[in-house]
Amino acid sequence: MKRLLAAACLIVPVVAGAHGAGFERLPDVDTVALRFAYAVGEPMAGARVVVTTLAGQDHQRGQTDRDGQFAFVPDRPGDWMVVADDGLGHEVRAEVEVGGVAEGESSATPVAVSPRVLLYALIGSLAVNAGLLSFLLARRRA
Structure with missing residues (x-):
């Protein structure tokens, strides 16, 4: 009986964790944010909002926040x-x-770097790091 109870204690946290909730941040999402306000500048808080294409196809429904933002x-x-x-x-x-961006295109501008430039940068980096290492070792000995 004790073994059954011990096994249940080990399984229950795993099962309970399966019903949790969480969130993930979406990378590189282009959001359109608008603020709706009255002519005097007061926000249109809680206004119903409908987003459609110009052809009238529904995309999203919701409401503005307390600052009139959606x-x-x-x-x-x-x-x-x-x-x-x-x-x-x-x-x-x-x-x-x-x-x-049209399909198949990239919004990033590619930058071409010559392999020779990369080789010189690598050699320069190795030389600087070797110099720093020698300096630190000499300082430690002193």
């Missing part, structure tokens, strides 16, 4: 319509253009 991640480049409605007769329509 963000979304477009799944493709192009023109997007973001509509914020506070339910009190104020509606703001924002047309947002999202640039992109």
Whole structure:
């Protein structure tokens, strides 16, 4: 009986951990963030927001935060319509253009470095490191 109880104690934490939750940060995500406000500058807090393509295809629905801010991640480049409605007769329509990189292209600019330059940099680095090592060893002996 004691062995069964001991085995259960070892298994339970593993099973409980399987029902946990967490998060991950998405690398290199291009987010579109907007702030909606009234003419006097007061934020449109809690306004309903709908994000669609210009063709009218729904992408996302949500609401602004207490500062009137709303963000979304477009799944493709192009023109997007973001509509914020506070339910009190104020509606703001924002047309947002999202640039992109054509498929197969890279947004990074490649930099070509000659192999000869890399070899000289490596030799220079080795010389500097050897000099630092000799200095530290000489200092330790003294």
